[in-house]
Amino acid sequence: MTPLLRTASVLAALTIGVVSPAAWAAPDDVALNGTFTAVSDGQYAKTNESFRNEATVTATWTITSSCTTFQDCTGTLTSDQGWTAQLVYASQRWRATRTIPNWEPCPDGTAAPGTQTFTFWAKRLDAPDRDDRLIGWDETVGPSGACGINRWLTIRMPLTVTRIG
Structure with a gap:
């Protein structure tokens, strides 16, 4: 075997090893089930992209989900604050949305509703989603035009979701 052919063979073998798809997670490895403490950290809140302290909110969530594939998961998030939201998994992130x-x-004296979205994921995207601690955002957006102002009111806070059971 000539040196050039040997080099080409080694490079081909390395390339195949690097670009071959990793083993995908099984659906049961992605499903998120259990009881969690969710903390929306108001100390680092942003209101319309400017830092502004908000109240920190701590809640207990019960999450149930199931997956048909490692990318197709749905479920329910129930909060001890008296609300329930549908939960969807896409692009390695869980998302629950509700109207306030x-x-x-x-x-x-009137008031407009807000759409609150919780988006959270494993601390490391290469770690299983059943980590004991997930991170993300709690974002609430009001409708444009509410209160006579042609701009959405947006409040975004860091979110930590920690398994407790």
Whole structure:
């Protein structure tokens, strides 16, 4: 075997090893089930992209989910604060969305609803989603035009979700 052919063979073998797909997680490895403490950290909140302290919110969540593939998971997130939201897994992230009535108070005494979205994932994307601690965002957005202002009110806080059971 000539040196050039040997080099080409080694490079081909290395390339195949590098680009071959990794073993994908089984559906049961991705499903998220259990009881968790969710903390939305108001100390680092942003209101319309400017830092502004908000109240820190701590809740206990019960999560149940199931997956048909490692990319197709759905479930339910139930909070001890009295609400439930549908849970969806996509792009290695869990997402739950709910509507908060009368979230944005207006000067005239009315109030607009807010759409709250919790997005969270494993601390390391190469780690299983059944980690004991997940991180993400708690973001609530009011409708544009609410209270006569043609701009969305957006509050975004860091979120930590920790397994407790």
